[in-house]
Amino acid sequence: MKPIDFRSDTVTKPTAGMRRAIAEAEVGDDVYGEDPTVLRLEARVAERLGLEAALFVPSGTQANQVAIGAHCRAGDEVLTEAGSHILHYEGGAVPALWGVQPQPLPGERGLLKPEDVAAAVREDNMHNPRTRLLSLENTHNRGGGSVWPVERFRAVVDVARKAGLAVHLDGARLFNAEVAAGVPASTWARLTDTTSVCFSKGLGAPVGSALAGRADLIKEARRLRKRLGGGMRQAGILAAAALYALDHHVERLAEDHANARRLAAALAEVPGVKVDAARVETNMVFAEFDRPALEMVTLLGGHGVLTNPAGGPRTVRLVTHLDLSAADIDESVARIRRALA
Numbered sequence: 432m433k434p435i436d437f438r439s440d441t442v443t444k445p446t447a448g449m450r451r452a453i454a455e456a457e458v459g460d461d462v463y464g465e466d467p468t469v470l471r472l473e474a475r476v477a478e479r480l481g482l483e484a485a486l487f488v489p490s491g492t493q494a495n496q497v498a499i500g501a502h503c504r505a506g507d508e509v510l511t512e513a514g515s516h517i518l519h520y521e522g523g524a525v526p527a528l529w530g531v532q533p534q535p536l537p538g539e540r541g542l543l544k545p546e547d548v549a550a551a552v553r554e555d556n557m558h559n560p561r562t563r564l565l566s567l568e569n570t571h572n573r574g575g576g577s578v579w580p581v582e583r584f585r586a587v588v589d590v591a592r593k594a595g596l597a598v599h600l601d602g603a604r605l606f607n608a609e610v611a612a613g614v615p616a617s618t619w620a621r622l623t624d625t626t627s628v629c630f631s632k633g634l635g636a637p638v639g640s641a642l643a644g645r646a647d648l649i650k651e652a653r654r655l656r657k658r659l660g661g662g663m664r665q666a667g668i669l670a671a672a673a674l675y676a677l678d679h680h681v682e683r684l685a686e687d688h689a690n691a692r693r694l695a696a697a698l699a700e701v702p703g704v705k706v707d708a709a710r711v712e713t714n715m716v717f718a719e720f721d722r723p724a725l726e727m728v729t730l731l732g733g734h735g736v737l738t739n740p741a742g743g744p745r746t747v748r749l750v751t752h753l754d755l756s757a758a759d760i761d762e763s764v765a766r767i768r769r770a771l772a
């Protein structure tokens with residue numbers, strides 16, 4: 432039985448077309464700034480996000496971390512939603528790498544309220560850490576793949592600006608937001624100082640992320656990338672896959688979103704599963720079971736459906752992606768029914 436893998440949208444394999452693009456990539460030593468494919472990717476990302484410059488990095492974690500390093504000094508504070516990726520899934524990097532203190536803020540499906548941001552900014556006083564940066568996430572992973580409504584995003588950014596904060600956007604799945612909301616990714620990114628995007632999530636590239644932003648910040652991020660060991664040599668091999676993904680795998684995210692809705696609607700009919708289908712905005716389905724999440728992940732895995740726990744005690748996350756078809760969705764629901772019978 433071939434497993435149906437919903438653990439993440441990172442599990443995809445490069446397509447034949449992407450492998451051809453990789454094979455044919457023109458390359459050079461990118462640490463010397465001589466890889467034409469990396470330079471092309473960086474220019475394309477900057478343009479697409481409406482920002483001045485961009486930097487290719489190995490991972491989304493590194494993109495977020497070089498951004499935080501470029502914005503903050505040791506002893507500064509970053510405001511971020513309590514379920515954010517930088518807080519939960521980056522190995523404690525914010526304090527470990529930069530000596531920066533995160534202040535978690537309450538969210539609704541990962542989205543902040545302007546008044547909560549305003550209240551969290553500390554006054555300029557020697558007793559306080561310096562509140563320096565607001566870091567947002569779109570789509571929000573632990574929020575269930577939720578999309579920031581543009582007006583709400585703008586309102587939160589306005590509050591941060593008035594308080595003199597810089598703004599970073601963790602846009603690992605920003606193109607899912609673009610496709611779901613029907614507005615360009617630049618609509619959000621332009622409001623920020625730095626925005627990260629991942630090519631190895633829904634876009635199906637094997638490796639790679641980018642950080643875009645103001646030219647001075649990207650220059651500093653390039654220095655920090657080297658410090659972290661992220662200066663790569665003939666990285667055009669990887670950038671070619673990212674360029675291919677931008678050309679061929681963005682619009683098709685709509686299929687992943689349709690598959691997620693299909694999955695949620697079918698699971699809502701299965702006894703012992705609770706799914707709020709109305710809350711499926713992009714490519715994630717959060718299903719609640721009568722049993723502990725870890726037990727469910729093991730049970731479903733035994734029936735050829737791979738999932739991950741989602742944070743809640745009984746919540747399991749299922750993510751749709753490039754390597755899953757509508758037929759896989761239907762087959763997975765049949766397997767889940769058998770597992771629970």
Ligand SMILES: *Cc1c(COP(=O)(O)O)cnc(C)c1O
Nearest residue numbers: 490491492493516568572601603
């Ligand atoms: C996956 C992800 C990242 C980056 O993860 P890497 O595995 O380091 O590429 C960053 N932010 C969010 C919201 C993510 O889902």
